[in-house]
Amino acid sequence: MKKDLIVSIKDLAFGYAERQIHRKINMNFHRGKVVAIMGGSGCGKTTILRLIGGQIKPTSGQVEVDGKIVHEQGRKGIYELRRKMGMLFQHGALFSDLSVYENVAFPIREHTDLNEAVIKDLVLMKLNAVGLRGAHNLMPTELSGGMARRVALARAVALDPDIIMYDEPFAGLDPISMGVICDLIRTLNDALGATSIIVTHDVTETFAFADYIYFIADGIVAAEGSPSDLKKSQLPFVKQFIYSEKDGPVPFHYQANEYISDLGL
Amino acid sequence: MLTFFENIGRGLRLKITRLGAATRLFFTIISYSSESFKRFNLTIREIYFTGVLSLIIIIVSAFFVGMVLGLQGYYTLQKYGSSEAIGVLVALALVRELGPVVTALLFAGRAGTAITAEIGLMKATEQLSAMEMMAVSPVARIVAPRFWAGIITMPLLASIFSMVGIIGGYVVAVPLIGVDEGAFWSQMQANVDFSYDIVNGFIKSLVFGIACTIIALFEGYDAPPTAEGVSRATTRTVVTSSLAVLGLDFVLTSFMLSV
Amino acid sequence: MDRIKLDAWVGIFVALGLIALMGLAMKVGNLTSNDIKTTYVVTANFENIGGLKPRAPVKSAGVVVGRVDSITFDTKIYEAIVTMSIDERYVFPKDTFANIYTAGLLGEQYIGLEAGGDPENLVAFDKISQTQDAVVLEKLISQFLYNQASKEEEEK
Ligand SMILES: Nc1ncnc2c1ncn2[C@@H]1O[C@H](COP(=O)(O)OP(=O)(O)O)[C@@H](O)[C@H]1O
Ligand SMILES: [Mg+2]
Numbered sequence: 001m002k003k004d005l006i007v008s009i010k011d012l013a014f015g016y017a018e019r020q021i022h023r024k025i026n027m028n029f030h031r032g033k034v035v036a037i038m039g040g041s042g043c044g045k046t047t048i049l050r051l052i053g054g055q056i057k058p059t060s061g062q063v064e065v066d067g068k069i070v071h072e073q074g075r076k077g078i079y080e081l082r083r084k085m086g087m088l089f090q091h092g093a094l095f096s097d098l099s100v101y102e103n104v105a106f107p108i109r110e111h112t113d114l115n116e117a118v119i120k121d122l123v124l125m126k127l128n129a130v131g132l133r134g135a136h137n138l139m140p141t142e143l144s145g146g147m148a149r150r151v152a153l154a155r156a157v158a159l160d161p162d163i164i165m166y167d168e169p170f171a172g173l174d175p176i177s178m179g180v181i182c183d184l185i186r187t188l189n190d191a192l193g194a195t196s197i198i199v200t201h202d203v204t205e206t207f208a209f210a211d212y213i214y215f216i217a218d219g220i221v222a223a224e225g226s227p228s229d230l231k232k233s234q235l236p237f238v239k240q241f242i243y244s245e246k247d248g249p250v251p252f253h254y255q256a257n258e259y260i261s262d263l264g265l
Numbered sequence: 266m267l268t269f270f271e272n273i274g275r276g277l278r279l280k281i282t283r284l285g286a287a288t289r290l291f292f293t294i295i296s297y298s299s300e301s302f303k304r305f306n307l308t309i310r311e312i313y314f315t316g317v318l319s320l321i322i323i324i325v326s327a328f329f330v331g332m333v334l335g336l337q338g339y340y341t342l343q344k345y346g347s348s349e350a351i352g353v354l355v356a357l358a359l360v361r362e363l364g365p366v367v368t369a370l371l372f373a374g375r376a377g378t379a380i381t382a383e384i385g386l387m388k389a390t391e392q393l394s395a396m397e398m399m400a401v402s403p404v405a406r407i408v409a410p411r412f413w414a415g416i417i418t419m420p421l422l423a424s425i426f427s428m429v430g431i432i433g434g435y436v437v438a439v440p441l442i443g444v445d446e447g448a449f450w451s452q453m454q455a456n457v458d459f460s461y462d463i464v465n466g467f468i469k470s471l472v473f474g475i476a477c478t479i480i481a482l483f484e485g486y487d488a489p490p491t492a493e494g495v496s497r498a499t500t501r502t503v504v505t506s507s508l509a510v511l512g513l514d515f516v517l518t519s520f521m522l523s524v
Numbered sequence: 525m526d527r528i529k530l531d532a533w534v535g536i537f538v539a540l541g542l543i544a545l546m547g548l549a550m551k552v553g554n555l556t557s558n559d560i561k562t563t564y565v566v567t568a569n570f571e572n573i574g575g576l577k578p579r580a581p582v583k584s585a586g587v588v589v590g591r592v593d594s595i596t597f598d599t600k601i602y603e604a605i606v607t608m609s610i611d612e613r614y615v616f617p618k619d620t621f622a623n624i625y626t627a628g629l630l631g632e633q634y635i636g637l638e639a640g641g642d643p644e645n646l647v648a649f650d651k652i653s654q655t656q657d658a659v660v661l662e663k664l665i666s667q668f669l670y671n672q673a674s675k676e677e678e679e680k
Binding site: 078079089094 | 386387390391392394395396397398399400401402406
């Protein structure tokens with residue numbers, strides 16, 4: 001039996017040069033679960049995904065993936081860990097010089113020695129799963145935003161990863177595409193037996209399908225729990241977020257001088 | 266006044282930091298190169314984009330440069346009654362200087378900008394990050410093949426430039442002006458030395474190839490991930506490459522003449 | 525662009541580049557006309573080498589037989605020592621004459637070898653003892669003017 005806990009973040013702190021972004025983050029992600037990380041723009045959600053993927057190193061604390069501490073791995077070790085991960089980038093990040101087919105085939109070609117016939121079967125299967133088998137000849141520029149993200153999703157799961165990370169999978173999508181992606185996340189997660197980590201600030205969709213939700217604010221986990229628990233939560237921050245109130249603990253204004261003094265009065 | 270010097274100091278420090286970062290990129294590329302040599306078809310693909318697609322501009326420019334050299338050279342040499350030396354003049358000017366230098370300048374404008382823009386855009390659209398997250402090194406997969414393609418391409422383009430330029434000079438001198446064909450070629454052969462002129466020109470173009478490609482790659486890799494950032498980086502590629510080529514040309518020439 | 529087409533184009537490009545390089549080496553440069561491979565070195569002293577430069581040709585009867593390697597100055601005898609490499613295929617008698625000539629009135633200078641009659645031949649590191657200096661134009665002119673002046677003096 002594999003360990004149930006696949007990703008765990010302990011006392012993580014991280015900051016870019018002069019700005020502290022995370023102060024003390026603790027999160028646990030279990031196998032087979034769909035977990036959402038929510039928080040206002042710029043609170044460091046994408047950064048958490050990058051820390052899990054080992055693209056940046058924490059200032060203190062650690063991220064553990066599948067029993068290994070990410071920032072202590074060398075290049076080889078990190079690449080080994082990354083092969084267990086799939087990541088869907090905010091805008092898909094499809095390779096613009098490759099066709100849809102080649103995009104999905106890319107990780108397979110890079111990491112396996114399968115022959116062309118097997119690769120073709122795999123690619124078409126993945127594209128079929130996201131409903132875009134018919135589009136395999138198109139170039140990324142010929143796709144709509146929702147389609148591009150589905151192709152990117154097919155590419156992210158091409159090697160059947162244990163962990164799938166989604167960076168704002170719903171941002172900028174129409175309601176129909178949003179529903180499609182939502183369903184896909186759930187089905188892929190259950191079909192692959194994977195763990196999904198979703199970074200988002202889309203409340204309704206997330207509350208409808210996530211198993212567990214973390215709220216980040218001010219560099220710490222401000223609230224956590226299952227959707228039903230959080231809905232009952234009396235924390236002002238959570239209420240503000242769920243019912244999208246403009247001002248509350250998360251201020252509308254970026255910190256600034258007194259308005260009067262900025263106007264020079 | 267103080268802020269003026271402060272600005273100069275800050276600018277200089279920034280430049281030196283960037284030079285250091287570019288050098289670091291160079292060594293990273295070298296260390297990843299064995300990985301990308303295993304899949305040489307990636308490099309072949311880049312030779313197509315940097316070399317084959319630059320052929321037209323190189324051939325056309327070379328032909329015109331050669332014809333102009335022929336005309337100008339003839340009018341000057343004729344005053345001294347030595348118009349047969351026109352072959353030497355055209356050949357030496359091309360092989361030693363114009364071939365490598367003009368090719369490098371055209372390369373910076375044609376292929377260098379394309380490399381910078383492409384890599385900058387890949388970075389801005391997170392394609393490089395996506396690649397990293399797929400456990401594929403962008404340096405091995407994207408950067409190193411372009412680097413080697415540039416190094417292979419530049420000397421070949423410069424050789425083509427020189428040869429086509431000499432043919433351009435020939436066309437003006439022999440059929441149009443009427444310089445004796447035998448004198449044109451024999452004077453050229455008697456005075457163009459293989460190891461001193463042709464090999465040195467080749468070495469120059471090799472050095473320019475390394476410089477132009479590294480600059481283009483670095484600017485792309487270092488570009489801020491925005492539309493504005495990429496467009497500025499592209500401009501910088503042309504400016505920096507041109508200055509680097511002209512500066513290096515002076516250094517190399519004085520070095521080669523002194524040996 | 526499929527793989528085969530790509531390879532074909534790159535093949536054409538590389539072939540063109542190599543042809544150009546070969547063309548430069550053969551047709552433009554002197555790689556073929558001057559493939560002196562094995563040589564032997566001889567030296568010669570001159571009081572005045574004029575504008576002779578390293579790599580200048582060494583000719584005999586108009587045929588290039590070698591090249592000047594280096595030119596140094598000997599502070600003991602205050603003469604120039606010219607070291608030259610001669611193609612091994614050509615042998616010259618010990619009493620060969622070395623002259624510095626000028627190609628045309630203002631052309632480059634070269635060394636001309638005129639064979640003597642000695643039965644023994646020059647071997648590596650020999651010194652050619654009979655030499656004639658470069659004609660220095662300024663000297664020639666001043667000599668001419670001097671002669672002219674002295675002639676006029678006589679006529680008076
Ligand atoms: N490479 C970087 N250098 C400096 N600051 C960065 C960099 N990337 C992101 N940031 C800053 O870090 C903060 C968190 O970014 P991010 O994790 O992308 O936020 P989000 O929660 O919106 O995904 C932002 O304020 C951003 O400006
Ligand atoms: Mg983000």
